[in-house]
Amino acid sequence: MYSQGTQYPNSKYKTQLCRHFTQNGVCALAIRCQFAHGPQELRQNAQQPQSFPEQTIQTNAFNKVQGINPMIVNYKTQLCKHFNPQTGQCKNGPTCTFAHGENELNTMPYLQNQYLLMQQQMKQMNQQQMQAELTQQILVMILTNMEHIFPGQQQILALLKQGQEKAKSGDTQGASEIIKLIIHDQERSKEEKQQYQQIYNNAQRHYDQKLKEIQSSQQQQQQLY
Numbered sequence: 001m002y003s004q005g006t007q008y009p010n011s012k013y014k015t016q017l018c019r020h021f022t023q024n025g026v027c028a029l030a031i032r033c034q035f036a037h038g039p040q041e042l043r044q045n046a047q048q049p050q051s052f053p054e055q056t057i058q059t060n061a062f063n064k065v066q067g068i069n070p071m072i073v074n075y076k077t078q079l080c081k082h083f084n085p086q087t088g089q090c091k092n093g094p095t096c097t098f099a100h101g102e103n104e105l106n107t108m109p110y111l112q113n114q115y116l117l118m119q120q121q122m123k124q125m126n127q128q129q130m131q132a133e134l135t136q137q138i139l140v141m142i143l144t145n146m147e148h149i150f151p152g153q154q155q156i157l158a159l160l161k162q163g164q165e166k167a168k169s170g171d172t173q174g175a176s177e178i179i180k181l182i183i184h185d186q187e188r189s190k191e192e193k194q195q196y197q198q199i200y201n202n203a204q205r206h207y208d209q210k211l212k213e214i215q216s217s218q219q220q221q222q223q224l225y
Helices: 021-026 059-065 109-146 154-168 171-182 190-224
Strands: none
Touching: 109 154, 109 171, 109 190, 154 171
């Protein structure tokens, strides 16, 4: 609980719960966050909100470091020029990324570099995983729609079912090989190939649209931090 004599960056400081901390149990801004990380941080007489604010609190101090990860390479590696050790005050308040005294100096920037590298690798892995899942869905879509090209042809339909199972299990290469085996067969008619091409084109458009949605969603999540 904060004492009555404590000075805050703005009137709304720590009066509402942080949605990132509440939902994920962690917040990228850590101690620089303007919102409360749990009920114990809510300022006295502050009401716990029923819903989270749509926009971030806009203050000059917060805008200077908005979007900066607390594990940034230079975080707390240099002494703050604006910190007054006599008063214990800094014009940037709790949002300051510099050390307020030698006791706050970060002497392990290497670990921060490793942390940032790990985060970047995790984002890349996450994106690759989503693209792989999207590819699986597209292949299943193609193989399912191809059944309409070959009604009553049990041998081909059985291959298409097999391809669907491969795609669902993550064997996208095996599923693709089955499609090639069917379409490149010399017995395929011009009409059958045209129908397949239409199915493929529709699937490609769907893939491109979903991929843009994934990338847009990731960019929005990055902007939150």
